[in-house]
Amino acid sequence: MDFREDQIARYSRHIILKEVGGKGQEALLNARVLIIGAGGLGSPVALYLAAAGIGTIGIVDMDTVDMSNLQRQILHNTATVGNSKVESAYQTLTAMNPDVKVVPITEKLTSGNVLDMFRAYDVIVDGSDNFGTRYVVNDASFFLKKPLVSGSILRFEGQVIVIEGYRDTPCYRCLYPEAPPPGLVPSCSEAGVLGVLAGTIGTLQAAEVVKIILGIGEPLTDRLLVYDALAMSFRKVRVPKDPACALCGPSPTIRTVEGSTDWVCSI
Amino acid sequence: MSVLIRIPTPLRSLTNGQNEVREAGSSVREVLDNLTARFPGIGERLMDEKGELRRFINIYVNEEDIRFREGVRTTLKEGDEMSIIPAIAGGSR
Numbered sequence: 001m002d003f004r005e006d007q008i009a010r011y012s013r014h015i016i017l018k019e020v021g022g023k024g025q026e027a028l029l030n031a032r033v034l035i036i037g038a039g040g041l042g043s044p045v046a047l048y049l050a051a052a053g054i055g056t057i058g059i060v061d062m063d064t065v066d067m068s069n070l071q072r073q074i075l076h077n078t079a080t081v082g083n084s085k086v087e088s089a090y091q092t093l094t095a096m097n098p099d100v101k102v103v104p105i106t107e108k109l110t111s112g113n114v115l116d117m118f119r120a121y122d123v124i125v126d127g128s129d130n131f132g133t134r135y136v137v138n139d140a141s142f143f144l145k146k147p148l149v150s151g152s153i154l155r156f157e158g159q160v161i162v163i164e165g166y167r168d169t170p171c172y173r174c175l176y177p178e179a180p181p182p183g184l185v186p187s188c189s190e191a192g193v194l195g196v197l198a199g200t201i202g203t204l205q206a207a208e209v210v211k212i213i214l215g216i217g218e219p220l221t222d223r224l225l226v227y228d229a230l231a232m233s234f235r236k237v238r239v240p241k242d243p244a245c246a247l248c249g250p251s252p253t254i255r256t257v258e259g260s261t262d263w264v265c266s267i
Numbered sequence: 268m269s270v271l272i273r274i275p276t277p278l279r280s281l282t283n284g285q286n287e288v289r290e291a292g293s294s295v296r297e298v299l300d301n302l303t304a305r306f307p308g309i310g311e312r313l314m315d316e317k318g319e320l321r322r323f324i325n326i327y328v329n330e331e332d333i334r335f336r337e338g339v340r341t342t343l344k345e346g347d348e349m350s351i352i353p354a355i356a357g358g359s360r
Contacts (some may be wrong), residue, residue, distance in 0.1 A: 131323075131356045154355040155276040176354040178322035191277065193357055226352055228276070228325070231286055237327045237350065240335050 002027045007099065009143045011053055024214045025053065029099065031213045032056040034121040036109060036137055038085040039063075040198030041127030041205065043075040043153050048206035050093040054213075058121060061085040064176060082180060084139040111257045113139040123209050124238075126150045126200065131179035132261040138163060138172035140256045142247055147212050147219075151205040156194050158201035160225040161239065162208050165248035169221040173254075174242035194212035197229050270298060270343050272351040281309045295326060296339040297348060312353065323354040 001020070003011070007029075008225060016027070031054050035042045035098035049057055063085050065076040073085075080088035086104035093102045107113060109128075114136055124146050126137050134150070141148040141163065148163040150172060165171025202252045204225065211217045223236040249255045269291045274282050282288055283306075292298035303310030313324055315344070318339075320326060326333050326352045333341045343349075 091293075104311070111301065129357055134356055135346065147334055151348065152355045154357045157276045159352075160356060176323050176325070179356075180321070180323040180354065191357075224352070226350075228286070230276070236330070238330045238332065240332065242334075 001029070003087065007053075007188060010097070010099075014052070019216045024180070024216075027213055028053050028210070029055045031123070032121045033123045033125060033209055033213075034058040034060065034118060035125045035127060036060050036133065037127035037129065038073075038075055038089045039069065039127060039129065040072040040153060041202040042071045042089070042125070044126060044199045044202030045125050045151075045206045045209070046075060046093055047096060048203060050097045050102075052096060052206075052210055053099050054209075055099075056101045056103060056121075058091055058105055058117075059086050059089050060107065060109055060117065061089075061104040062108045067235070072198040072222075082236050109136065111139075112263055113257055114257055115144065118144050118146060121146065123212055124148045125209060126152075127205070130163060132259060135179060135259050136257060136261050138165070138210065139247060139254060139259070142166055142171055143153065143257065148207045149208045151210070152199050152205055153193055153201050153203045153249060154219075155191055156197060156229045158180070158197050158227045158229075160201055160204045160208070160220060160227075161223070162212070162220045164219075164221055165241075165245075167221075168241060170239045170241040171248045172246060173247045174245045175224060175239050177246070180195060194229055197227075200227060200229070213218070268293060268343070268345050270328065270346075272298065273348065273349045275353055276349055277353060278309060278312060278351065278356070281306050293343055294339070295328065295333055295341045297341065298343065300347070311342065325352045326350070328353060335350065 011025045014025050018047045031223050033054050038059050065080045065085055067081050075089045075092045089103045116142050124141050142165045145166040151160045163171055224239050226235050243249055269289045272288050290298045290301045292301055326346055
């Protein structure tokens, strides 16, 4: 591919990295990434991916921007309060890099539409706020064989893992076989979240997405990264593929995407 | 013999805000029993009515998930570190 002059300037710090180069930058420009949630995690993920020149960024969210979002959701700003989050994201990302085709999706993600929604993308990023969605996203990514970069945050702690359960690495159900029942754990609005934590975890997710597209380094596929902002500690624990996994084990009982995304945000 | 236990932020309200506590015991079960005796309420957050570890809470001894060892019967040695890591889902709203 022939880069335009403005593209050579824009992506020069990538292109001079031998692990990226012109070829790698071309791969980024041709890549299609879908981000679930235009919130705390989706914001830094989308901004860094747009800056990196990811060709197509789909972003799914049905909420509108609320003043209480602005403490951490840096895609949005005071002027977009009340607007659709994905429209607000569209404006911010397009202003950041007009090379990027931003696809705003206001639909609610459900087990019924998830496969059609995911099909056109190369990598899925989960920045959702509830367990129901996390299992639906995991299962759909598994059936469609799409790498899933999962991140989650609560209070002062965050977790990141790359999920490719269709290979010999674990899926989200291997890590957490079941979601907590609602009510057993405090809701996110009660629990709170340190705003900058979203930036730390979302940026790590963006790094994994770029590595996957470039095919460089070691993906975080069989380790869970746990970040504690108070202790300023990053720890990795081993996550084996569960031979009893209902989705990706040898005797699966889950054969289609099921489950509900109507979950309250818990723990 | 005692081991270091890392407490995740959602459970620190039950450990007087401490992120790490030391507890005696030669198995995960013994350590959890002692932890619960010292910090009432933490046991039911980690285990169900049958005393089984809840399926959205993982306990790691050093880097290894005890589900893939001997569960709560996993034995411990001096210097081991236990981490309690619950599923969390926040990110968007």
